[in-house]
Amino acid sequence: MKLTTLTDFYQKLDATTKRLEMIDILMDLFEITPHKEMRAVVYLTSGKICADYIGLELGFADKMVIKAIAKSIGKAEHEVNNLFKKKGDLGEVAEQLIGQTGQQQLEAFFTPSEKSEEGDLTVENVWDILNKIALIEGKGANQKKTNLLLGLYSKATPVEAKYITRIVLSQLRLGIKDLTIIEALSRKYGEGDDSRQIIEHAYNVTSDIGTIGDVLAKDGMEAIKKIKISVGRPIRMMAAQRMPTAEEILEKLGGTCALEFKYDGERVQAHIDGDNIKLYSRNLNEISNMYPDVTAALKRSLKSSQVIVEGEITAWDPDSERLKSFQILMSRKRKYGIEDAMEKIPVRVFLFDILYKDGESLLKKSYPERRTVLESLVKEDSVIVLASRENVSTPDEFVEYFEKAIESGCEGIMAKDIRKETQYQAGSRGFLWIKHKFDYSSAFNDSYDFVVVGGFYGKGRRKGTLGTLLMAAYNSEEERFETVCKLGTGFSDEDLIKITSDLMSITVEKKPKDVISKLEADVWVNPEKVYEIQGADLSTSPVHTCALDEIKKDTGIAIRFPRFIRYRDDKKPELATTTSEVIDAYKRQRLKST
Ligand code: ATP
DSSP, rough: BBBHHHHHOOOOOOOOOOHHHHHHHHHHHHHHGGGHHHHHHHHTTTTTSOGGOOOOOOOHHHHHHHHHHHHHHTHHHHHHHHHHHHHHHHHHHHHHHHHHTTTTGGGSSSSSSOOOOOOOOOOOHHHHHHHHHOOOOSSHHHHHHHHHHHHHHOOOOOOHHHHHHHHHHHHHSSSSSHHHHHHHHHHOOOOOOTTTHHHHHHHHHHHHHHHHHHHHHHHHHHHHHTTTOOTSOOOOOOOOEESSOOOHHHHHSSOOEEEEEEOOOEEEEEEEETEEEEEEEETTTGGGGGGGHHHHHHHHBBBBBBBEEEEEEEEEEEETTEEOHHHHHHTTOOOOOOOHHHHHOOOEEEEEEEEETTTEEEESSSSHHHHHHHHHHBBBOOOEEEEOOOESSSHHHHHHHHHHHHHOSSSSEEEEEESSSHHHHHHEEEEEEEEEEEEHTTOOEEEEEEEEEEEOOOOOTTSEEEEEEEEEETTTTTTEEEEEEEOSSOOHHHHHHHHHHHHTTEESSSSTTEOOSSOOOEEEEEEEEEEEEEEEEEEESSOOOTTTTSSBBTTEEEESEEEEEEOOTTGGGGOOBHHHHHHHHHHHOOOOHH
C-alpha cells in the first residue's frame, strides 16, 4: 500500500471532528488495506509504531527534525526554525518546504543509487524504517536517526512529509483513540451484535490494537474469539467507581460486601513466568527496572510457575511498620541510582487480585474465588503481603473499618462486590469495585483527576509562568476532553516552574480537535498531563463544556474553587475523571443539599 493512499485518509480524518464520520473514514481505509499491512496501518493511525507496553520510542526532538528538513532542502537550520516559529507545527513546515523545493536539491546529499522518486514510499517500508529508528541506541544515535528520517524525506511527497514529521514527533493527533478503531473494526469485521464486545475483550486482554487489527484482517472473528491471556503481555486494568456514603455503597453491592484498605501507592500488575517477571504500571508501562526488590520478593513468595497478580506498591517504613506517602514512593521513579533508592525507600506490596494461574484465565471467576486462589499461592513476608480485607454488612461496621484504614495511613477503602457474577472486568470502570476516600466523607470535598488542555500566563509574581490552567474531564463516549475549571491555586513556586516547562514542551498551535472549550486559552497544550485537584463544590456553568446541555441548555458543570493536589503521571488522559463521573457527583451533591 502506498503511503500517499494512507496520508490521503489522514487528510480526510484531519478535516473532521465528528466521531461517526471518523469511523466511516476508518472503515473505508480498512476496506482497501491489504491484510498484511493492517497492523502497520492501525499502529500508524493511532500515532504509534507498536503497542504502548513495548515502550519503544522514536526519540525525536524538534531540533533533530529541523536538522533533517534543513538538510533535505539544502537550507540553513535557522531558516527552517523561523518558519517553525511562525507556524508552530513542524508537520506543516515539512509540507511547505519539502513541497517548495521538490527533491532536486538532494543531489548534494545522496549518491545516485540512493535517490528515488517522490511518492515511492509504501506503508510497510515506512513502518519498517520507523521501527529501525526506534531501536537505535548509544553513541551517535541522534545522527543515525536523523539520517534515516532524511532518507524518508527524500522520497516523500509534501503531504507524506507532513505526516511522517508528525508521527516521528508523536504529534499525529488525528483524534483517533483505540476505542474508535475498535468501533470501525467491529463494523467492518463483526458478525452479530456481540462482535464489538468480543473485539473489545480481545483488546482488553492484549492491550494491543495493532494485533487486534492484524488478527481480524487475516483470520476474522473466529480467531479473535480465540485470543487468550499471555503472561508477559499486560491486561488492561479494572477500575473503580466512587460513592460517598456507606449506606449507598452497601445498597449497591447487595447488602454485604468486602472492604479492603485503599493503599496510596502505585498499582502494579505482575506477570510471573518462572524466573521471568515483568511489572506493569496503571498505564501499562513496564516498571520492572524500577523495582528489582519487588521482582525478587515475588519470586520468593509466589508458589506457582505462571501467574498474573495485581497489587499496590507502597513506600514502607520497616521500623515503625507504617505506610509512607505516595510522594515518597514517587521519588523512587528514576533511571539511575535504583540500588540506592531501594535502600533509602523500602517498599511493601499489598496484593489484592489474581487474573491468571498456570494456563488458566481467572477473569471469569468471582472475586471471592480469585481471592481464595491468591491466598493459597502467596507466602507472605516483609515485602509481599495480602491486602487487608473484611466482609461488612452494616454502615457501622463499614465506618469502623474505614476509620481503621485511615488510621493505618491509607487514603480510604475499596468496597468490592462479592456476589457470584463478579468477574474481573478488564479495561472497565464499573460498580463491582467502589472506592471511598477520606475526601468524599466531607460534604463537598471531592478530588478529581483532570487533564490540562490549556494555560493562561500569570501576572505579577507569576509573570512568565503559566499561572492558571484550563482543566478538562474526559468524555469517554465521545472520546474528547471537556473543560471543567480554571486551576490557579495550590501550586508551590517549584510547581509553577515545573508545570510551565512541562506544558511548554507540549504546546500546540491550535486548540486540539478533541478538546471542547468555549474559553480561549493563551496557550493550548496537547491533552496528556493529568493532575489531581480538589474542589469545594460543583455548579452549573455557562462557560465550561463538561456535560454541556446535560443538566441545563447551553450550560455545563464546573468545579468551584479548585486546588492543585498532585501530579498523576501514572495516569493516561483516558484514565482521567470522566464527564459521567462529574455528572454523578453533581447529582449526588444536589440530592444532599435538598
Ligand atoms: P485513584 O486516583 O483513586 O488511585 P485510579 O483511577 O488510579 O484511582 P481506581 O480504579 O479508580 O484507580 O481506584 C482504585 C485504585 O486504588 C487502583 O488503581 C489501585 O491503584 C488503588 N488500590 C489501593 N488499594 C487497592 C485495593 N485493595 N484494591 C484495588 N485497588 C486498590
